[in-house]
Amino acid sequence: MPVPVPRQRGVPVVETDRGSTGATGSSGGGDLTLLVIEDDPAGNFTVPQLLDAAGTRVRIRSARNLTEAERLLTDDVHCILVDLALPGHGEEELAPLKHVLRLAPRHAVLALTTSGDAERAAEAVRVGAQDHLFRDELDGRLLSRAIRYAVERKRADTAQVKLAESRLRAQENARLERGLLPTPLLQGSDLQFAARYRPGRSRALLGGDFYDTVRTADGTVHAMIGDVCGHGPDEAALGVELRIAWRALTFAGLCGDELLSTLQQVLEHERESEEIFATLCTVDIAPDGRRAGLCLAGHPTPLIARHGRTAKLLPYDDNGPALGLLPRARWPRRQVELGGAWSLMMYTDGLIEGRRGPDEKQRLGQDGMVEMINRQLAAGLEGEALLEAAVSEVRDLNGGELTDDVAVLLLSRHGARR
Template structure:
């Protein structure tokens, strides 16, 4: 026997049925029904140990909008609701727009099966026939609709997350530098490995360009920190470096201007960046080197063992000291050489699995010289170096790693 439920004028909730045992917690259903003289009624559930199914009644869409609060789990829409337009399913579609996060069920008669199917195609989770309704069917349909809506929402969020990840990847790839070395005899190779999981950009940055006079300029730097803000600042500094280089700035003048850029763009005064900048003369035999708190490049000349370029003094990292100066050191390169510029992520990993000691400059030099003796060069050398550093660390490196190799002869 159906149990009549008094129509609710306000927001209070009335228990009318019990769901199947073990089916979960209480659920609230907002019923929007066309019959103005009778209340929606639901048969008693057969299982007294089930969770409660509670009903709110609305006479029209206006009242439904007022009663549709956050504690409502499902909306049951009578398909015979009057429509102001020509479209039969206009009320249902209005509810779907009004309640995009709620499960929606369509209510009709068994003689209107085609319209019930149309309601599901329009976006309802399921349909119910009024003349076949019983307590078990009602509670099961509501609970299934809620779970189906949750699954659909989770799937949609997953798809959106994947799309955002793809867009971010395309954006980050577009922000990685493209070397401008047309007309130069120098060979270029670079490898970049951000410390952030699933990221393409970190706080490390590098670039290489050739100016109209034939000079090749190369730079590598490291913004302290590993988050997206540091990555964005690294991109800004790289772009500024390229623009200033093409504008003719070099050495102390260039780094002083970059420091101004950093000071204006950083989020706090604690943020700083290290940088190594080198300009190679058109004949390729000499260069000028500036260090701003950054490791000195590694040089290999004439088949001899690699060594760190000896630099008596450099300047502080960008952003640490106002009115700082960065001396430009002259370096003799010779006829055949290679220069390896790197960030400290390459040397701050462990010297071996389980070891507490860092790899450091000496460990890096030994590793690079061993790989050079085995005949590696160019991109193969960089791939091998990054792979071995990771293996020595016993897993992924927590810091960003950028390595740039320029060679001649």
């Protein structure tokens, strides 16, 4: 039975501008293009376009088989009407429809059948069609409305799928990146630990900065913080490799120059190019908590706040080069007196490279950071609260998000400000 689509009089034929709207794009209330796939030598769909009550023109293209349909399926097609009774597809149930769904996963698809085949029509919707139409009940108004609804339904389904995929990717990335951040190993130590991390990459949890803290069997607490130049995923991966290598080498008994020399070998082997380098600060705190060994590889010196005194930078003039710059570099280890009660803050340069104010060009720098920390200590902040306030204030002073990664680590002893 031919499809009784009425001719629309007085409606001019307008060529579709290909590429102006896609299968998943918005029609913006404008014209829609329907591709009809039906084995009909007499040409049931003889009109070039329909006009619905809302004034939307539906332009019609006809294909007699799937091969011809594939040729006519261009970007400006919004919807496909496929006859479920197309011949030449064997006994497989809904074979023409399934072929079209594979061929055009981004398009709205309508299934065409007879009212006596309602079960197959319902199955067509279950396998992926947006709706079904009965051949013997079809008219121009119903067809136009079905096309419009199918396009909107497909658009909503596509948006929902993309949202679900985006959420799933975000959850997977979050689990992965959280798993890559370190868990401090400080069992048996009387030191308190706090850390804050904020990557410079948008929507990332992990950047090129890295840190770690462990306690070895002799009671020494080892801490480190570092920064791989760059902000992408490759730099983040290299930072994780260096952190894991540092932990393994520390547990193996390496310290100071020997440890940093070995880490440089790891970096040279794993980096993507010879221009990649990393800065690093390592501290090993004696079991009694009163002394520490300090090594700097092109990294900012830590800040120390002793109980009842203002915070200041540790004195350190003998700073070795960043890892990866000089093949046979050396990194002297300097002994530092900590005292009885103290807080030691290690940080990456992202904390000090923001501006001093939204309308200022001058960088905050280490001196500005020390002033800021002293204000926060005077306000009674310590531990996690101190680090959170520091990172937030640096961001506010900068007038927005920082472009560089920021990592801050705080170790405190015996109730000192932390």
